[in-house]
Amino acid sequence: MTRDVQITFDCADPAKLSAFWAEALGYRLQDPPPGFESWDQALDAMGVPPERRNDASALLDPGGAGPRLFFQRVPEGKQAKNRVHLDVRAAPGLQGDARMAALEAEAERLAGHGATRLARHEPAPPLDAGHIVMADPEGNEFCLD
Structure with missing residues (x-):
């Protein structure tokens, strides 16, 4: 059995870091949920306050071959060399x-x-x-x- 893989980045600024990796890999921002024209519209409907709107971001391979990349805000900064890169x-x-x-x-x-x-x-x-x-x-x- 094979499984889908998502690569998750802990970071301080999910929007900024996902924009960098979209540029580096040719990925695109994941679309908002069905029924919403933008992420702001979806987050408004979900009741997410403005200060929490950059808590996460996700990118997709437009060709569908690569893994989803997920960026999540964490309070601590990077401490040491990556063990996986x-x-x-x-x-x-x-x-x-x-x-x-x-x-x-x-x-x-x-x-x-x-x-x-x-x-x-x-x-x-x-x-x-x-x-x-x-x-x-x-x-x-x-x-x-």
């Missing part, structure tokens, strides 16, 4: 200089959306094709692979 496949099928150039271009693009570059790992054949370690706007590490 995402690898964003930004250069599939590329090798050597072409691969690293594609990864550099994506690192630059995501830095423009609030990511921070942490490290570059050069190709070391046969097992390591090279990658760039980044952090999202709240410091969660991910790799451009």
Whole structure:
């Protein structure tokens, strides 16, 4: 039996972090519940006060293949290095200089959306094709692979 997987991010600002990951992955904000034209309209009907409207956010893969991403507000900040991280496949099928150039271009693009570059790992054949370690706007590490 297979199961669907949702990836959950604990964060301080769900709207901001979900906007970053939507840009990074080409995902889209989950639609409001049926019968509502916007999330504000749905949250009004549910009686959610304005100060709680950024408690959560969710993204979907528009193609339906990737997992749902869920962002939930938590009171504490990030404390240590991630034990699990995402690898964003930004250069599939590329090798050597072409691969690293594609990864550099994506690192630059995501830095423009609030990511921070942490490290570059050069190709070391046969097992390591090279990658760039980044952090999202709240410091969660991910790799451009």
